[in-house]
Amino acid sequence: MDAGEPKFRRRKADRPGEIVEAALQVFAEKGFAAAKLDDIARRAGVSKGAVYLYFETKEDIFRAVVTQAVSPNIAAVKAMAAAHPGPIPDLIRGVAQMVAGVVAGTPIGGVAKMVIAEAGNFPEIARVWHDELVAQALGAMTLAIEAAQARGEVKPGDARTYAIQLVAPLLMTVLWRETFVPVGARPFDIPAVMTQHVETLLNGMLTQGARA
Amino acid sequence: MDAGEPKFRRRKADRPGEIVEAALQVFAEKGFAAAKLDDIARRAGVSKGAVYLYFETKEDIFRAVVTQAVSPNIAAVKAMAAAHPGPIPDLIRGVAQMVAGVVAGTPIGGVAKMVIAEAGNFPEIARVWHDELVAQALGAMTLAIEAAQARGEVKPGDARTYAIQLVAPLLMTVLWRETFVPVGARPFDIPAVMTQHVETLLNGMLTQGARA
Amino acid sequence: MDAGEPKFRRRKADRPGEIVEAALQVFAEKGFAAAKLDDIARRAGVSKGAVYLYFETKEDIFRAVVTQAVSPNIAAVKAMAAAHPGPIPDLIRGVAQMVAGVVAGTPIGGVAKMVIAEAGNFPEIARVWHDELVAQALGAMTLAIEAAQARGEVKPGDARTYAIQLVAPLLMTVLWRETFVPVGARPFDIPAVMTQHVETLLNGMLTQGARA
Amino acid sequence: MDAGEPKFRRRKADRPGEIVEAALQVFAEKGFAAAKLDDIARRAGVSKGAVYLYFETKEDIFRAVVTQAVSPNIAAVKAMAAAHPGPIPDLIRGVAQMVAGVVAGTPIGGVAKMVIAEAGNFPEIARVWHDELVAQALGAMTLAIEAAQARGEVKPGDARTYAIQLVAPLLMTVLWRETFVPVGARPFDIPAVMTQHVETLLNGMLTQGARA
DNA sequence: CATGAATGAGCCTTCATTCAT
């Protein structure tokens, strides 16, 4: 019986996840509007109608894809926020490695692309992404840098700006991978870029004393 | 025709340009698929039919928007490439200021967003953007940095990586403006960010001797 | 099975009847096309699949609803047809009271509405309804009136027309109840209307002699 | 040029009327849900898309059909309401003839059928039909009858009931025409039925004195 | 018998594109 391909499968519990996963691929590849329900369904291995057993509309699927990509990263952000208040270089190196790993190993890059692309059409999604993920992470980094400045570890300068200086190459290389690599551009080794970047930037932003 | 020509008479020769300009706004706001020909025509102040006197298809308009945004910047890139081989800090500061000015003062950010979003659907556009703009600029910067390394001005490290480290915050802040500012995020002062970034990074990447 | 059988155990034998009853309500409320199998099943207290154990298609259920509403009334019609050939006023009064009672106490009004609404899509249903119910009743009345005319009880005039004159207010008030009362119209007291109608009409159609 | 069938016609002003007329036929024949936009468009001689240049949704078309059928009759109702306060028999005979003419000569029967069928799904349509047409007409008749009763022309009895007694055969024969005639039932001669009905009923409802 | 997850044909609606004016 196992060998015969049953026409129906009856796996209510698994379906939503499978559909969201398939949708992530299709949306990341084509964008929201150009993605066809048929494609999503086929890639999820179900019929078009089955998708509507689990989601109300195409927009719902989109929202599920994006918000679902937020949640697992919230933990990481919280860990970052709660990070020990020790010397800032270790913190930054640790965070950079962790985030680089996430970015390299998950489809979060594709989701980021979708958020950027559809922010105009789905403001609430941009808001969720910002409020729950980006602003949190940026805020945690900013606070840590301000504390380090107070301790004399980091040179004067806008702390929030230091924070984006730190993460910008990550976003850049991810979008590079999504945008230009498929048309033949030379890819970047994301962890390597981050290593060089963090060392260079630390070198530039730390005070003499902290650089020891 | 005569002296009594109405002051605000529409210039026929300007039509394509007006349409492209209108299309840029609509595409940047909604994305390619969600942009309606009707909106573009209305915003350009012409009828829907008139658009088809100048462009074959919606894709054509899109291509025109993106490629048109490339050309004026090619000059800048060439200037960059031909830049004098003097001390690298001045070159970098000069380039950064120029690029920051362009980014802050033109809709190129919206175009970048479109390129990222539609790279999957219009690979040749991603290719044009990469080959004629991004790769050129990155290549010029890379060469200049390698030359500076050869002169002992810049520390060892991957020159192409140094180049993206330099420009990444620019892309980041532009996308921030396009994506999160409309939903209430605090904006960045792009030139200020670039100033701090360039100084910090130069501080970190220059050798002792060059830092004088 | 045994004495301990649950008190409210569902009678399998009743299922078709329960489904038809539920379907009658839903069809009467929404019409054939707008009625959803899901609604019918839910209102009958069974699963959607169970409906298909008893009926082949949605059309089948519809046919069952309408034809089932015909049968119990056929007896009444036959009784009418076989009615004693005595003075017509008594016959008419008796028939009117009986029919008014049926109309007021059964969902036959909703069925009539369905027949009217779907006659175009289900001609055979209109035909059944006409041939087995309406034409029979009308024919019986017509014959009785013609007999009364022969006996000099009823004035000259088209007998079939007299017959519909008699029943028309019944249909009118039923449809009023189905159509306008739900949107706030003042309802009619159907038996009262029929009493006044029958007396007025008899007054107008009987000859001097019969009016004694 | 006239001989050649042009692909497009450009008759903006005529379209809505043509579409509503076509829709009336299709809706009356199939009902709202079973009517296909394609059918309506084809019968109106336009493409499916063209329909959407003039109406937002299928429901809109339906509403337009029904409300459009109301308006021309409102005038007649008003005339009825303003009718001279002379002897009631003349008034009733006049109104009956007029209404019978309208009913026989316009598609109002089909519209009435639609209103009855879809009252559950479109309550506001039932409300419009009732408030602007049926209740007005019934109210005017009721008032006239009450006045006649006050003058001693009409026997005691509920005036509103007398009013529906009067019009019921009209509705009955119209629905008969829409429902049973297509499946082979013998049609009624509507004006003839009304003549016999009015005379019989007047005979029954007038007082001795008024019958002179 | 009974369930309800799954299917897929069908239809409303949108919108890029065409063309008579």
Place this chain on the structure above:
DNA sequence: TATGAATGAAGGCTCATTCAT
């Protein structure tokens, strides 16, 4: 050139019907 009414293909969504359990 310019217009905008008209077209028709495409796709989101619904729901009667089927079938593995």
